[in-house]
Amino acid sequence: MSWIDAISDAVADYSRPVIAVMLVLTLVVGAGAGMVEQSSDLDAFQSDSEEAQKMEYIEENFSAGQENTSAAQVIVRGENVLTQEAMVENLQLQQSFRENETINRTLADERPTVGVANLVALASLSEGQQAAQADESGQQRVAQEDNASQQQGAQTSAASPTLQQQIDALESMNEAEYERALGAVLSEESSGEMSGLAFMPTSYEPGSSSANATMLMVTHQTDGGGGQEGTASDAVTDAQLAMQSIANEDVEDGSSEVIVFGSGIMGEEIENSMGDSIAIVGPLALLFVVVALLVAYRDLLDIFLGLVGIGAVLLWTFGFMGWAGIDFNQMFIAVPVLLIGLSIDYAIHIFMRHREQRQAGGAYGADDTRGSMRVTLAGVGVALVLVTATTAIGFLSNLTSPVPPIKDFGIVSAVGITVALLVFGILVPALKIELDEFLESHGVDRKKRAFGTGGGRFSQLLSVGSTAARRMPLVIILVAVLVSAGGAYGAAQVDTSFNQEDFIAEDPPEWTDNLPGPMEPGDYSMKENLEFVNQNFAREDSQAQVLVEGNVTDPETLQRLEAAESEAAESDVAITLSSGEADVQSPLGTMQQVAAENESFNATFAAADTDGDGVPDQNVEQVYDELFATAPDEAGSVIHRTDEGDYEAVRMVVSTSGAASMSDVTDEMRAIADDLDGNGLEATATGQTITFDIVQDQLMDTVIESLLITLVAVFAFLMVAYRITKGSATLGAVTLLPVVFSVSWILGTMYLLEIPFNVMTGMITSLTVGLGVAYSIHVSERYSLELERTGSVWEAMSRTVTGTGGALLGSAATTVGGFGVLAFAILPPLQQFGIITGLTITYAFLASVIVLPSLLVLWTRYLGPDVSFGSPSSSPAPTASDGGRPADQPEGRTDD
Secondary structure (H helix, E strand, O other): OHHHHHHHHHHHHOHHHHHHHHHHHHHHHHHHHHHOOEOOOHHHHOOOOHHHHHHHHHHHHOOOOOOOEEEEEEEEEEOOOOOHHHHHHHHHHHHHHHHOHHHHOOEOOOOOEEEHHHHHHHHHHHHHHOHHHHHHHOOOOOOOOOHHHHHHHHHHHOOOOOHHHHHHHHHHOOHHHHHHHHHHHOOHHHOOOOOHHHHOOOOOOOOOOOOOEEEEEEEEEOOOOOOOOOOOOHHHHHHHHHHHHHHHHHOOOOOEEEEEEOHHHHHHHHHHHHHHHHHHHHHHHHHHHHHHHHHHHOOHHHHHHHHHHHHHHHHHHHHHHHHHOOOEOHHHHHHHHHHHHHHHHHHHHHHHHHHHHHHHHHHHOOOOHHHHHHHHHHHHHHHHHHHHHHHHHHHHHHHHOOOHHHHHHHHHHHHHHHHHHHHHHHHHHHHHHHHHHHHHHOOOOOOOOOOOOOOOHHHHHHOHHHHHHHHOHHHHHHHHHHHHHHHHHHHOOOOEOOOHHHHOOOOOOHHHHHOOHHHOOOOOOHHHHHHHHHHHOOOOOOEEEEEEEEOOOOHHHHHHHHHHHHHHHOOOOEOEOOOOOEOEEOHHHHHHHHHHHOHHHHHHHHHHOOOOOOOOOOOHHHHHHHHHHHOHHHHHHHEEEOOOOOEEEEEEEEEEOOOOOHHHHHHHHHHHHHHHOEOOEEEEEEOHHHHHHHHHHHHHHHHHHHHHHHHHHHHHHHHHHHHHHOOOOHHHHHHHHHHHHHHHHHHHHHHHHOOOEOOOHHHHHHHHHHHHHHHHHHHHHHHHHHHHHHOEHHHHHHHHHHHHHHHHHHHHHHHHHHHHHHHHOOOHHHHHHHHHHHHHHHHHHHHHHHHHHHHHHHHHHHOOOOOEOOOHHHOOOOOOOOOOOOOOOOOOOOOO
């Protein structure tokens, strides 16, 4: 390829200008690295699905109680958290929150902290025990009307008596008074949307005076967009961290434990785990690569050049991310490791081929460092370009994914591998020329033996594939096919996963305590806490919704909503509160609740219900108008009224069990929506759980589509490339076949190890093709080159498996080690990605040095050029005069 020769000549003849230009470009592109921002928001993984669009509609048009607020759940655990002493401690904890400036400045103006302790104190005060205190403080006493509306009244009056007054009320109660107040708050009669039972575990028996956990709700004021499913602001995150710190300080005797559960503290742990993972795996990856290169290179200068090249590749790649405005998320932790491994591959192939050229001397055209580098780049350059193109195709196949971060990962990885070609194909060779010439001019011998050549154990090990290809090629291929068939069966059984829990780190193992300060990770308790909350409480962020649009003022709509509400309440995925009722919010339920508390609205509601079944059957629009006039916040949370006063949509909100699978929630809610759909109504099941389930399904689609696209694109590319360069398109198909085998092997391994497809491992198929084909291309390219030079199949195969095979072994070892260190990351998806990618490289290497030689032998026998199948000793030696090919060797025939 003349353009490869031109580039090789330019690098060899003008090494210093090349270095200057590449360094300037490195500085310019690398300047963007400082603009890269970090993001851990899982909402970024959502595609533009109909459900996501409906979720945006809900967030824009329905209120969630207090505007611009977000909630945190504070769970108090102990032997019995309902004792009078424990209730006082609960209120004192709230007081500590209020006294902390970081926390207090974020608290909502109305009902900032509410729990069972507040309700018990207010119940006591409502019986007349607060009269003296209210007179002294000048605050208005709010009376509760009855037990059915007890919590709502308590919520409303929570801002009136101070926390200190509530503490004094609790402390002044005798045992009988306390038991009576506690029983009133936690009795079945007090149940409702915001009853005291809502703060108790789902397993709590109403009326019991003993429980091992209770919940305190803390409401933060935000600048907007906080919501239940939004990303917490920095101020809210700091407040929740401060709450956890105060809770840990207050509980010194070990009698109780406090958990703070909220979007801010969860996001903080996810971001910290990203940073801690990089701090652990980054140095470990570099350390492993340096050790491996010491073994392979045994030359400090070559190791130094390799590390310089890696640094330049990373700087270019992150600079591109900055200029392109691509955020660094959980997936991109793998990018540095990926680029380190791929960069080292390029370095090893160039350095080892350069060493072979210098050792061979005149037989290959040059023995000085500049001339040898020219021949090296011309010879290995074609393989590197093919490797870059096919690997980039594998990465870019992720552009078909509807998941935005996967697209970004594909783009960045493709850019990174292209940069690696430029850096290690131009900059590093130019630097090596200059440094080697400088050292040799001062009497330092720079000739080194290539890894895997010159006999020894490694040469014998690498010759296994060549020996097998000579003795039993059909047996090797048959075994590979049978193993691949088993892997294909396992591939069909691999699960798909996209859960919030996937990105939450577990508490790091004990060995991390011995790491140096910068590498030592922090403490992570959110995953354990999340499991406890899922099993015992209704999570604020675990909700499914059904949006109903259309003629929502039709009485039939309310009838159908009543049936849907009953169906949702009986669903297996809906969480059942300790009151025995499901937590379902709907227009009808809201109207019934407001009617029970407001006589005026009750009259309107009853007049519209002519048959007395609790569902208005006439004048629905008038009922809506009266509901907005009486309780605008409650009405706005379930009914959307335009500025013109028209009613466009209603919604039903179902609190789902955190332990329920996303697919079950989606199926149940879609079934309910289907029953509502039709007759002038459009019903859509949505919510974070459902949109995440859609992402989970899209991951599987990504796996299949990217694999097919990658295989077809790489197959076509190699067929055309080898037809042009080697005169044989079938050589491209033969080169790709071992990669197909390795894809099957890795998917079967995922099934055996029970590793699902997630946002990281979901890219493994395209990654396997992209990385695996690189090994096959190097073997096929070297074999074809040596076949032209020697005219002997066995001589060509021997040189290939010991020369290129040695370079492949070195690059495989460093790449496997680089990815393998991801197993030490504290993020589970990264651990799985590291293990699977390490195995992928191993399989690709084995397929290229064991299976591919047999395929190449059969290809040569039936479809390749006319060459000798005699013993290696019978092959003629290459000469410089014929450019490395024996004069009597015929031109290679073509088969197409």
